[in-house]
Amino acid sequence: MTSSRRFLLLFTVSALVLIGVVLATDLDSRGWHRGTPAANAGTVIAGQTESMVLQFPDALASQIKRKPTLLVYFSPTCPHCQHVQPELNALSERLGRTADVVGIAGGRATQGQINVYAQEYNVPYDIIPDTMRDIGTILGIRSTPSALLVQRVDDGFEVVDAFYPYSPGYDAFVEGRIAGDPFAAFREGEFQGTNVCATCHTEEAASYGLSHHSLAWNTLVKHEETTNDKCTSCHVTGAGLPTGWDGSATSDLVNVGCESCHSAGGPHDGQRVEPQSTCESCHDADHSIAFTYEKGLPLIDHYRASAMDDATYREARTALYEGTAPRTLLAFEDGAFVGSDQCQSCHESEHAWWKDSPHGQAMATLSKPEVVAEHPDAANNVACVSCHASPTRSGPPPSELAGFKTDESVGCESCHGPGERHVAAGGGSDNIEGLGESCPVCVLEAICTSCHTQAWDPEWDLDTRLPAVHHGG
Numbered sequence: 216m217t218s219s220r221r222f223l224l225l226f227t228v229s230a231l232v233l234i235g236v237v238l239a240t241d242l243d244s245r246g247w248h249r250g251t252p253a254a255n256a257g258t259v260i261a262g263q264t265e266s267m268v269l270q271f272p273d274a275l276a277s278q279i280k281r282k283p284t285l286l287v288y289f290s291p292t293c294p295h296c297q298h299v300q301p302e303l304n305a306l307s308e309r310l311g312r313t314a315d316v317v318g319i320a321g322g323r324a325t326q327g328q329i330n331v332y333a334q335e336y337n338v339p340y341d342i343i344p345d346t347m348r349d350i351g352t353i354l355g356i357r358s359t360p361s362a363l364l365v366q367r368v369d370d371g372f373e374v375v376d377a378f379y380p381y382s383p384g385y386d387a388f389v390e391g392r393i394a395g396d397p398f399a400a401f402r403e404g405e406f407q408g409t410n411v412c413a414t415c416h417t418e419e420a421a422s423y424g425l426s427h428h429s430l431a432w433n434t435l436v437k438h439e440e441t442t443n444d445k446c447t448s449c450h451v452t453g454a455g456l457p458t459g460w461d462g463s464a465t466s467d468l469v470n471v472g473c474e475s476c477h478s479a480g481g482p483h484d485g486q487r488v489e490p491q492s493t494c495e496s497c498h499d500a501d502h503s504i505a506f507t508y509e510k511g512l513p514l515i516d517h518y519r520a521s522a523m524d525d526a527t528y529r530e531a532r533t534a535l536y537e538g539t540a541p542r543t544l545l546a547f548e549d550g551a552f553v554g555s556d557q558c559q560s561c562h563e564s565e566h567a568w569w570k571d572s573p574h575g576q577a578m579a580t581l582s583k584p585e586v587v588a589e590h591p592d593a594a595n596n597v598a599c600v601s602c603h604a605s606p607t608r609s610g611p612p613p614s615e616l617a618g619f620k621t622d623e624s625v626g627c628e629s630c631h632g633p634g635e636r637h638v639a640a641g642g643g644s645d646n647i648e649g650l651g652e653s654c655p656v657c658v659l660e661a662i663c664t665s666c667h668t669q670a671w672d673p674e675w676d677l678d679t680r681l682p683a684v685h686h687g688g
């Protein structure tokens with residue numbers, strides 16, 4: 216216990232726990248909070264500044280030669296350990312003769328279990344058991360996997376760096392530290408993963424944890440589309456690029472990570488990409504409504520979390536996870552709703568279908584005797600009208616009845632967006648939301664569920680409901 220407190224635990228920083236409370240709330244010209252870029256870089260770059268020499272029992276000491284050695288403390292049954300094993304195997308191969316890796320199996324792992332594990336995961340380095348947990352105590356292990364980089368010196372073993380816990384992607388740091396430069400592992404065009412960026416860029420990483428990008432993979436999990444390459448291309452990092460996402464659900468390149476916008480390795484691999492140039496490769500016309508960089512930029516505030524206390528942060532993260540966080544980007548472009556009757560002359564068949572559909576009759580519903588019996592003033596109540604009628608223009612939902620077209624129910628523009636420009640131009644395809652085939656779900660799900668909420672439509676399922684509104688092409 217006491218020995219663990221002496222370590223400089225460079226890598227215990229996780230996006231979820233490191234949220235500094237910053238008082239300044241003024242925003243910069245991008246609409247971002249003030250923050251410190253790469254706030255933890257000084258600590259990471261400096262490494263272990265205090266000299267610390269440990270004594271190891273023979274079983275371990277005999278494994279360590281006169282070269283840097285990474286001690287990996289793990290448990291054969293711990294899923295996180297199993298998850299990083301392929302990365303550690305590759306690291307061990309890459310290090311070759313410059314450094315060694317030694318595994319230490321903690322807890323109750325028997326030699327038999329260790330052998331099975333080593334075989335199953337093709338571990339290329341030696342593993343010793345720590346049945347009495349005395350090594351774990353000396354190393355100050357609190358969770359697995361953890362790793363400690365040490366170097367044999369005359370009076371024991373000097374600690375070079377500690378990775379407590381060892382997170383996926385940290386192989387880059389081990390290599391950097393052995394090379395004497397934390398940036399050494401950044402090679403041109405090579406993806407590192409958000410965990411690596413997060414070690415130095417702590418504030419950016421915490422704010423990233425509040426953006427929809429950080430849960431883009433989760434969206435595909437919910438829709439059971441994680442193996443559909445028509446979906447993964449934009450919901451992961453570096454799809455189709457060498458060293459980018461490799462197709463596996465356990466890769467640390469799932470989600471739209473830092474390197475989706477900053478390119479592999481960020482600017483640190485020697486190649487700097489202007490993040491602005493990347494947005495539209497994913498936020499194209501089909502997958503994002505009226506996307507512009509100006510509209511999106513304030514919503515990816517890299518220092519938003521810096522102004523939050525822990526409780527507020529957890530609340531925001533939970534809302535994101537539960538799908539109740541605002542989706543500001545999905546707002547239709549600004550414009551007036553001209554009304555469905557304005558569409559009739561050119562879209563005769565769509566209008567005829569719509570008029571008698573539940574959407575076209577949604578206001579009539581509110582005046583039905585059985586509804587009125589329970590909600591006497593439903594047709595004049597904003598709390599009902601807000602989903603049963605279209606507003607008079609796009610933007611935040613109106614709070615007054617006058618803000619709605621109560622005579623037209625859920626009109627064309629509730630789904631297709633403001634028709635002002637489209638009608639003025641006599642038609643067109645770039646001035647109205649077509650809601651076409653290519654990625655219905657990205658935009659559609661969000662449009663439909665703005666009214667088909669959990670409360671009003673608990674059985675909502677896009678795949679079964681969409682065919683019921685089919686009226687296009």
Ligand code: HEC
Nearest residue numbers: 252253256259397407411412415473474477480481482487
């Ligand atoms: C070892 C520490 C460290 C790591 C790891 C790290 N950075 Fe940085 N980064 C820095 C420092 C230091 C700066 C300069 C900060 C400043 O301007 O004050 C910086 C600057 C940046 C900048 C702004 C400069 C520019 O040219 O645009 C970006 C973007 C960036 N890093 C992205 C990344 C990404 C993406 C990763 C992960 C692949 C990453 N960084 C990993 C330390 C690090």
Ligand code: HEC
Nearest residue numbers: 438440445446449497498502503504544545656657660661
């Ligand atoms: C060309 C890039 C691209 C492809 C391909 C893509 N998406 Fe998306 N998806 C996006 C973007 C960008 C957004 C965010 C839209 C916004 O907020 O404006 C998004 C948003 C979503 C959302 C809405 C998230 C929510 O919580 O409301 C869902 C659901 C979704 N995508 C699922 C899918 C599925 C399923 C596929 C495959 C059929 C897919 N996406 C293919 C780019 C893409």
Ligand code: HEC
Nearest residue numbers: 252253409412416419420423428471472473476490491515
């Ligand atoms: C959705 C795209 C996107 C993602 C994801 C993203 N960034 Fe950025 N980043 C940007 C944009 C855009 C800018 C602003 C560029 C400008 O001001 O011109 C920026 C700026 C920065 C800067 C410069 C800081 C400043 O104040 O100008 C750093 C450092 C940085 N990002 C690091 C990161 C790290 C680390 C991550 C992951 C934790 C990350 N970014 C994720 C798009 C992104």
Ligand code: HEC
Nearest residue numbers: 427431434449475490493494497511512514542543544545
């Ligand atoms: C690799 C593809 C990709 C890139 C590049 C990308 N995005 Fe995204 N973006 C997505 C996906 C996918 C989502 C939706 C994630 C989800 O909810 O599942 C999204 C969501 C968003 C959201 C959140 C939606 C909301 O309503 O709040 C914003 C804002 C956003 N992106 C802005 C940007 C900006 C600005 C850039 C460029 C600097 C950018 N994105 C680059 C794929 C990308």
Ligand code: HEC
Nearest residue numbers: 554557558561627628631634638641642643644647648649
């Ligand atoms: C003066 C005739 C005219 C009026 C009025 C009109 N449209 Fe259109 N609309 C068109 C034409 C023509 C197209 C086909 C454009 C193309 O494919 O290039 C079209 C296409 C569309 C599309 C498909 C766009 C796409 O991306 O494929 C939608 C959706 C649409 N209109 C909705 C509406 C709505 C809603 C209204 C009423 C607010 C309306 N239209 C009023 C003529 C009109």
Ligand code: HEC
Nearest residue numbers: 573574576577580602603625629662663666680681683684
């Ligand atoms: C502006 C709010 C709003 C939007 C947006 C919206 N709906 Fe609806 N929807 C309603 C209301 C209200 C009803 C109930 C109408 C009634 O019966 O009075 C409804 C009814 C329906 C029904 C008929 C339900 C049944 O049980 O028969 C289907 C199907 C449907 N919507 C699908 C969709 C789809 C798919 C989308 C997205 C493309 C969508 N809706 C978008 C408000 C909306």
Ligand code: HEC
Nearest residue numbers: 580586590593598599600601602603665666667668671672
């Ligand atoms: C958040 C949006 C929303 C609000 C607010 C809302 N509704 Fe609805 N309502 C819907 C949707 C969506 C449906 C269709 C549900 C379905 O298909 O299962 C619906 C359906 C109904 C139905 C059943 C229609 C049918 O024929 O089965 C009635 C009745 C109804 N709403 C009345 C009301 C009343 C009264 C209020 C105000 C107290 C109200 N609604 C407020 C979205 C909403």
Ligand code: HEC
Nearest residue numbers: 558562565566569574626627630649650651685686687688
């Ligand atoms: C409940 C949401 C909703 C309403 C209300 C709605 N639409 Fe649509 N519309 C869609 C969806 C979703 C599609 C594309 C998928 C489909 O048709 O199956 C579509 C497709 C279209 C298309 C064809 C686009 C293409 O590329 O082929 C046109 C034109 C159109 N709608 C016009 C209208 C008009 C005009 C109205 C009003 C009279 C209207 N829609 C009402 C959701 C809606």
